[in-house]
Amino acid sequence: xxxxxxLSAFLWxxxxxxxxxxxxxxxxxxxxxxxxxxxxxxxxxxxAENAKEVRLTGDWLPMDGWKPGYIAMTKGEKGMWTYTADxxxxxxxxxxFLVDGIKCTDPNNVYLIRDVASVTNVFIVGKGQAxxxxxxxxxxxxxxxRWYNSPGNGMMRRATIYTPAGYETSKEKxxxxxxxxGMGGDEEAWxxxxxxxQILDNLIxxxxxxxxxxxxxxxxxxxxxxPGESTLGFAKPTMQLPHTMDGKFEETFMDVxxxxxxxxxxxxxxxxxxxxxxxxxxxxxxxxxxxYPNTFDYVGLFxxxxxxxxxxxxxxxxxxxxxxxxxxxxxxxxxWIAIGKTDFLYKSVTDYRANxxxxxxxxxxxxxxxxHTWRNWRVYLSQFTPLLFK
Amino acid sequence: xxxxxxLSAFLWxxxxxxxxxxxxxxxxxxxxxxxxxxxxxxxxxxxAENAKEVRLTGDWLPMDGWKPGYIAMTKGEKGMWTYTADxxxxxxxxxxFLVDGIKCTDPNNVYLIRDVASVTNVFIVGKGQAxxxxxxxxxxxxxxxRWYNSPGNGMMRRATIYTPAGYETSKEKxxxxxxxxGMGGDEEAWxxxxxxxQILDNLIxxxxxxxxxxxxxxxxxxxxxxPGESTLGFAKPTMQLPHTMDGKFEETFMDVxxxxxxxxxxxxxxxxxxxxxxxxxxxxxxxxxxxYPNTFDYVGLFxxxxxxxxxxxxxxxxxxxxxxxxxxxxxxxxxWIAIGKTDFLYKSVTDYRANxxxxxxxxxxxxxxxxHTWRNWRVYLSQFTPLLFK
Numbered sequence: 001x002x003x004x005x006x007l008s009a010f011l012w013x014x015x016x017x018x019x020x021x022x023x024x025x026x027x028x029x030x031x032x033x034x035x036x037x038x039x040x041x042x043x044x045x046x047x048a049e050n051a052k053e054v055r056l057t058g059d060w061l062p063m064d065g066w067k068p069g070y071i072a073m074t075k076g077e078k079g080m081w082t083y084t085a086d087x088x089x090x091x092x093x094x095x096x097f098l099v100d101g102i103k104c105t106d107p108n109n110v111y112l113i114r115d116v117a118s119v120t121n122v123f124i125v126g127k128g129q130a131x132x133x134x135x136x137x138x139x140x141x142x143x144x145x146r147w148y149n150s151p152g153n154g155m156m157r158r159a160t161i162y163t164p165a166g167y168e169t170s171k172e173k174x175x176x177x178x179x180x181x182g183m184g185g186d187e188e189a190w191x192x193x194x195x196x197x198q199i200l201d202n203l204i205x206x207x208x209x210x211x212x213x214x215x216x217x218x219x220x221x222x223x224x225x226x227p228g229e230s231t232l233g234f235a236k237p238t239m240q241l242p243h244t245m246d247g248k249f250e251e252t253f254m255d256v257x258x259x260x261x262x263x264x265x266x267x268x269x270x271x272x273x274x275x276x277x278x279x280x281x282x283x284x285x286x287x288x289x290x291x292y293p294n295t296f297d298y299v300g301l302f303x304x305x306x307x308x309x310x311x312x313x314x315x316x317x318x319x320x321x322x323x324x325x326x327x328x329x330x331x332x333x334x335x336w337i338a339i340g341k342t343d344f345l346y347k348s349v350t351d352y353r354a355n356x357x358x359x360x361x362x363x364x365x366x367x368x369x370x371x372h373t374w375r376n377w378r379v380y381l382s383q384f385t386p387l388l389f390k
Numbered sequence: 391x392x393x394x395x396x397l398s399a400f401l402w403x404x405x406x407x408x409x410x411x412x413x414x415x416x417x418x419x420x421x422x423x424x425x426x427x428x429x430x431x432x433x434x435x436x437x438a439e440n441a442k443e444v445r446l447t448g449d450w451l452p453m454d455g456w457k458p459g460y461i462a463m464t465k466g467e468k469g470m471w472t473y474t475a476d477x478x479x480x481x482x483x484x485x486x487f488l489v490d491g492i493k494c495t496d497p498n499n500v501y502l503i504r505d506v507a508s509v510t511n512v513f514i515v516g517k518g519q520a521x522x523x524x525x526x527x528x529x530x531x532x533x534x535x536r537w538y539n540s541p542g543n544g545m546m547r548r549a550t551i552y553t554p555a556g557y558e559t560s561k562e563k564x565x566x567x568x569x570x571x572g573m574g575g576d577e578e579a580w581x582x583x584x585x586x587x588q589i590l591d592n593l594i595x596x597x598x599x600x601x602x603x604x605x606x607x608x609x610x611x612x613x614x615x616x617p618g619e620s621t622l623g624f625a626k627p628t629m630q631l632p633h634t635m636d637g638k639f640e641e642t643f644m645d646v647x648x649x650x651x652x653x654x655x656x657x658x659x660x661x662x663x664x665x666x667x668x669x670x671x672x673x674x675x676x677x678x679x680x681x682y683p684n685t686f687d688y689v690g691l692f693x694x695x696x697x698x699x700x701x702x703x704x705x706x707x708x709x710x711x712x713x714x715x716x717x718x719x720x721x722x723x724x725x726w727i728a729i730g731k732t733d734f735l736y737k738s739v740t741d742y743r744a745n746x747x748x749x750x751x752x753x754x755x756x757x758x759x760x761x762h763t764w765r766n767w768r769v770y771l772s773q774f775t776p777l778l779f780k
Contacts (some may be wrong), residue, residue, distance in 0.1 A: 099489070141537045
C-alpha cells in the first residue's frame, strides 16, 4: 500500500506551508525580537518599511509622569527598526512598540501576558532574580484550573491550584498557601504575571521552600471565573467589579478552605495554613486572617491595602480591633508586611504598622525599592515562601 | 485603630487608577471591539487619529490567493475607524487590523490565541455550532498541565489533561481519549484553539458524550513542553522541529499510556481507549493504532497526513500493511476518517480509503466543506466524541 499513497518530500513542504498559511493568519518573517544578548543588553526589531517613527516603550524605562516613557528606534535597511537597550538587571519585563503613534504588539514575540484589560509582550533577562521566573531543569509541579462549589456565593467558582512535584505519587500530606490577587486581577494573575509555578518549582528544587500546595482563588465574588473563562464569554475585563471589597469574599472564604481540605491531601491545621496577597489581596489576607483569628500561622501582606472604605458597612469589617487582638492572642508564626518605598499605599501601611506596634502585635517588615508593581510582588513571593511551614 | 488609618473613598479611586496605570502599561479607552450584535453582525472599532488607512483581516473573509483578504474600515469622528461585518455563521473567528500596512492586534480585545508562531485576536459568534465553544452554565471539568516521565525519550514531558466534572469526587473509572495536535502545535493547541474543555463540558452536560478523560500530549519528541513552558525559555516557535515524524513519538507512546493508566482512575482496556488527531496528529494516530494493533477500539483521523516521507526509515513505519491488517483482524468499534473537500490532503486520504476498501477494513467517512482548518477540527471533535465508549 505504501507505494501508491506515498507523500513525497515535496508534498511535505506543501503541508508545512499550507498548514502554516491557514493556521497562522499572518506569517511572521524570521526576525528575532527581542534578542537577549549574552551581556544582558536586549535588541528589539520591528519591520515597518513605510513608518515615519517607531518608538519602544517598556516597564524598565523611566515614566514620563503618569505616562510610559518612550525610546526612539532607528530605521535600517528594508524598513527594519532596531533599538538595543543597555544591559538590564535580571527581571521579567513588558514592552510594546508605538508605530506612528499606534500601539503594536511585537509580531515576532508570541509571549504576551494579560494584566487586567491590557495585553503586552514580555521577556525575561536571566542571571539573577529572574532565573527563578524561568522554567529550569527541575521537577515541575502540576497547575490545574478547577471549579469548586461556593455555597456562600451561590455559584461554582474557578481556582488555579499548584501542587508541587511528587504530590500525585507521594502519600504525604502538604501545607497550603492561599495566594490572593489584586484589584482587576483574578485566578490567572499570580500564575501568569506572578510566575508562581516557576518560582515554587525552583525554590523547592533548591531546598529553599518546602513543598506546598498553592491555591490561587478569584477574589471578585461577582465572577465565577477570570475574563473569558466564565459564562460572560469574551467580555472586556474591568478594573472595578461589584462586591469586590464589601466583605463577601472574606465571609465566604471558608468555602475555599473546605473545598481544598476535603479534596487535597493537606495538613488541615493552623501550622500548615498560610494566606498572602497583593494590594486588594493583601487587604483580603489581613481581613480573612483576623476574621478567622485562629486559622493561619502565616500571613503575608504584599503592598497591601489596609482598611475598607469608610462607607462600606459589612459584618466582616466590624470589630476590627477585637478580632486583630484575638489573632494576636491566639498566636501565629509570621505576620509579614512588605511594601515599596514609592508605593502610593506606603503611608497607610506605615500607619498600620504604628498601630500594630502600639498594640504589641509582632510582624516582620520588608521595605523594598519601587512601587505598586508585579516586579515587587514576584520578589515578595520568592522571599515569603521560604519562610513558611518551617 | 480604624479611624486613624482609614482609606477614604477618594483614596480608593487613586488605588484603582494607580494600580491600573502601573499594571496596565497602556490603558485602553472604553471602546468595545469586537461587538457581537444581536443579529450576529459584528462591529469592529479601532482608534487611530492619524492613520491614512485601516483595514481589517479575518479568517471568515475570502483569501486573496495565499494571502488573507482585507476589508477597508471607515474613519469617523475622533479617529474612530469602524466596520460592521454582515451576520456571521456561528463560529470562533480570528482577526487583526492593518494600520497603514502594519499588523496590529486589537487593543480592546484581550482574547488572543497563539497558533504556532502567530498570535491573533479571537471572538465567538453564538447561536449555533460555536455555542459548544462557549463556557456555559454546566458542570466544568478540570484542566491540568502535568509533567510525566518518558523514559523512551529520556526526559520529563508536559501534557494537558482534561478530567470531566465529577472525576475527583466519584469513585468511578473513566475511558480515555488521547488527542494529538498537528505540525507546529503542542500540548496547548487542542485546549486553546480546539476548545476541547468547552466542547466536552457541553457535550457531556447535554448527555451527548460520555464523561471521559482527554490526554493532550506534545507530539514533538524533541520538546519537553510547549514554547515558553520548557527550559528553552521564551524561544520563537517554529513550524518544523527535529524528530517530529521519524517514528520516535509512535514508538514511545506507551510511556504516555502507562503514565495515564497508573496515575488516573481509568478503565485500562481497549474498549475504553480512543486515539485521534489532526493532520500530523492524524498521522500519529494512524501509526500508533496499527503499531499497537490491539490497543484502541476508537481511532479518529482528522484531516490526517497518511504516510511518512519515503526517506524516513523508522521501525515504526515498517510492516505497514501487516500491522494494519492485524489491527483489522483484532477488531475495533470505530475507525473514523474526516476531511474537508478543499483540504490539500484530500487526495491522499481518498487513496488511503481506496486501499482500506480493497483490504476490507471498515471505517466511517465524513466529508465536510472547507480545508485544513481549526474550524473543521473543532467540528470533527464535536462529532467524534459522541461516538466514543458507547
